[in-house]
Amino acid sequence: MPVKAKPWLMEARGYPPPSLDGARIRLDLNESPFPPPPGVVEAAAKAVAEANRYPRRELYEEVLGLLSGYTGAGEEMLVLGLGGDMVLEKAFSLVLGPGDTAVAPEPSFSMYRVYASHQGARLETVPLREEGDHWTLPWGELLEALRRGARLVAVDNPNNPTGSLVVPGEQELVELLEEAGRRGALVVLDEAYYEFSGVTYAELTESYDNLLVVRTMSKAFSLAGLRVGYGIAHPRLAERLRALMPPFLPSPSLAAAAAALRSPGYAEELVRLIRREREWLRERLERLGARAYRSYTNFVLARLPGIEDPVEALREKGILVRRPGLPGGGWMRVTVGAPSENSMLVNAVAELLGAAPPRP
Ligand SMILES: Cc1ncc(COP(=O)(O)O)c(C=O)c1O
Known part of the structure; x- marks a missing residue:
């Protein structure tokens, strides 16, 4: 008899996906920030x-x-x-x-x-x-x-x-x-x-x-x-x-x-944009004093110094990011969003770290 998945295992993936809970920005599930073309x-x-x-x-x-x-x-x-x-x-x-x-x-x-x-x-x-x-x-x-x-x-x-x-x-x-x-x-x-x-x-x-x-x-x-x-x-x-x-x-x-x-052209364009945004995001997070790892995806793994639980801290600011399941505190996995979302995330991280937000 196959063993049924335990509820916590489903939660580990975000199943059922969390509701937005009033959050303004959702950067927790590695989704594309853009809807498909018409x-x-x-x-x-x-x-x-x-x-x-x-x-x-x-x-x-x-x-x-x-x-x-x-x-x-x-x-x-x-x-x-x-x-x-x-x-x-x-x-x-x-x-x-x-x-x-x-x-x-x-x-x-x-x-x-x-x-x-x-x-x-x-x-x-x-x-x-x-x-x-x-x-x-x-x-x-x-x-x-x-x-x-x-x-x-x-x-x-x-x-x-x-x-x-x-x-x-x-x-x-x-x-x-x-x-x-x-x-x-x-x-x-x-x-x-x-x-x-x-x-x-x-x-x-x-x-x-x-x-x-x-x-x-x-x-x-x-x-x-x-x-x-x-x-x-x-x-x-x-x-x-x-x-x-x-x-x-x-x-x-x-x-x-x-x-x-x-017509895969839109996907190619989207990938180019996300890659550019990803590098922007990484660089800004690093400038704020976070550790942000090189990424070959549409998300960035980062560690914020002195913030035990960035996921909760950012949720309070209306931004959903993901706990990556690494030992120790300070970790977050953040999906690369639309440029405005990425700016809001960077500003929120700057507030958490008590740093001035980096200039655009
Ligand atoms: C590593 C990896 N594999 C597979 C998937 C599953 O993607 P989907 O079921 O949406 O095709 C994901 C989604 O986040 C993923 O990160």
Whole structure:
């Protein structure tokens, strides 16, 4: 019998998502601050107007074709799900059972623990190490966990919440895949922030049928509310994962995804803007005396000196940010918002630190 997720585990991810509680700015869930463009909204609205019908097969196939063009992976290598979340959940359910072990960095995306626990499995963790302005993953410890019998390795690259690229390189990843292959274990490489990092190892799925790369349209494509994510895997693995997926994805989600992929220019522009804003935010936070780590994502991990709980302190000022689950006080993970939101955040941090807000 799979074990049900404990309520605190769901809360760890922010489930159910907190209401705004009167907060003015929400920078806690790594969402895009901008709604999708009108063409995408219209496509979704048109699908809603035909919601009496089940989603058409052709629409699903159109999205697969467009995603194939976008990723460079063949359609037989793609697995569509309700968010990257669902693809992750199915991957965990494919290989894990009661008493099994999965391994992931600590900290990392909080749902890995939830999905392992759904299967009655245990999540072993490998602590990330702080090195100057970024965090590294002791790769040898992942290999050791495999040798001790872990059935699944999940690595988010870039890592949430540090924003760091934690896969050292292709050679190391291949070594892990070979070790996992000898032991029948699965490697899940979570590239949810791929558009912001520009770094991918998806091509290795052609040679390794024990590698799943997970992506999402929630971030760069501004579609978090429509829940569109996908996996890239060797056709043999993709087929096994597709067999676990529900028969339909909602037609508004598919229609929006198709429209977004037909004109990805807005997403590219958004990524450029978010990257610029991210560097601005990092620099301002550092100037205020905070530690703000280099990021390859749409969020920044920061530590504020002398403020035990910045999450609560900022909530009182109407700004929601996230606790990243690192030991000690002062930590916050802040999503890069629209320029006005980022300025408000910087001003609020300046107030907390008793510093004059930095000039624009
Ligand atoms: C590392 C990582 N993986 C996966 C996801 C899931 O994204 P979604 O289910 O919206 O596609 C997120 C979302 O925050 C994430 O940070």
